[in-house]
Structure formats: structure tokens, C-alpha cells
Amino acid sequence: MTRPSRGRRPGAPDTRAAVLGAARASFAAKGFGGTTIRAVAADAGVDPALVHHYFGTKDDLFLAAMELPVDPRRVIEPVVEGPVEEAAERFLRAFLSVWDDPQVQPALLAVARAVMDPATHRLLSEGFLPVVIEPVGIALGIDRPQHRMALVASQVMGLILMRYVMRIEPVASLTSEQVVATYGPTLQRYLTGEIPD
The missing domain is CATH 1.10.10.60 (Homeodomain-like)
Structure with missing residues (x-):
């Protein structure tokens, strides 16, 4: 049987x-x-x-x-908690908390390389931006959140490329505090400062 x-x-x-x-x-x-x-x-x-x-x-x-090792929506939740005038610092600290983690970074690098590929650029422009990044600007209550958060994303993508993908000095060796101090004012201007119409 x-x-x-x-x-x-x-x-x-x-x-x-x-x-x-x-x-x-x-x-x-x-x-x-x-x-x-x-x-x-x-x-x-x-x-x-x-x-x-x-x-x-x-x-x-x-x-x-996207096969991300972490849910980016959970990672950036703290960004919207607190004064909007300090949001850029919170954003960068949340970003660095995962990107500087050696257990998570390899998977993030694979995703970053995928979204930077011209053949799959829509993953970033029509996916990651509206799903993860733009809601932060809306929750912060900033004006023109779609426009401003695209500027923030451009700075962050440049940071990813220079610090983690290509490892260009001195950006690759900056401490997390140096990254926050260096990039924070620029990101904050994108969030709440004067930007051209």
C-alpha cells in the first residue's frame, strides 16, 4: 500500500x-x-x-x-516626532543607524545599486519616493512636500553613492556626527528654508 x-x-x-x-x-x-x-x-x-x-x-x-532588510517606514518614523526645525538631524541619524550597520549594509548596497540602474529607475522615482520619502514631508507639514522631499532624496542618494557605494574620501570616513553636522544644514534648508519656485 x-x-x-x-x-x-x-x-x-x-x-x-x-x-x-x-x-x-x-x-x-x-x-x-x-x-x-x-x-x-x-x-x-x-x-x-x-x-x-x-x-x-x-x-x-x-x-x-525591493527586498530591503529593514522597513524604511519604521526606520524614519522618529523623523516626524519633534520640531520640524530639527527634522534634518533626525532624518540623518535614522539613515545612519541602518546604513552604518555592518549587518544591514550589504543588502542595502544591493538595493541601492538596483535603483541607480537606469533600466529600473522607476523603482526610485515612482516607488521609493512616493511610498517612503514624500510621506515624511507630508507628516512634517512642510509646504511643497513632493518638491522638497525630492531635493532631500537627491542629497541622500549622493551621500549613499559617495560614502557607501564608491567609498570616496573624505566622505567615506566621516563619523556619524560629522555627517550630521555637514549634511544637516543642507537637508534642513531643503525642508524648511527658502528654495526657488
């Missing part, structure tokens, strides 16, 4: 991985705005309800598809 097999059947598809693969491809090709849960589900061959079950909202699916 043949015993019924136990556990996962050999060759059964990994549904979660299929959804993530379909989501990554869609976000890279169509951007955040052009990607829908329904289309991702269709590409993965699953019901849209299953995508919601595994990942929740489209924002959550996007961040899962």
Missing part, C-alpha cells in the same frame, strides 16, 4: 516567490503608479486576494519586492 506523501509536493511552485518576481518586474517596467495588485496576481498566476494575504497593501508589496 502506498503511503500518501507528506509536506510540500515536489516541484510545487513557491507562490510567494512567484508574486515577488512578478511584482519586481512590474515595478521596474511600469513604475509604482502603473503596477496593480490585480496585474501582479495575473502575472504570478494567483488570485489577487492571495497577494493581499501575503503582502497587504501595494505599498507593502513594493517594499517586499
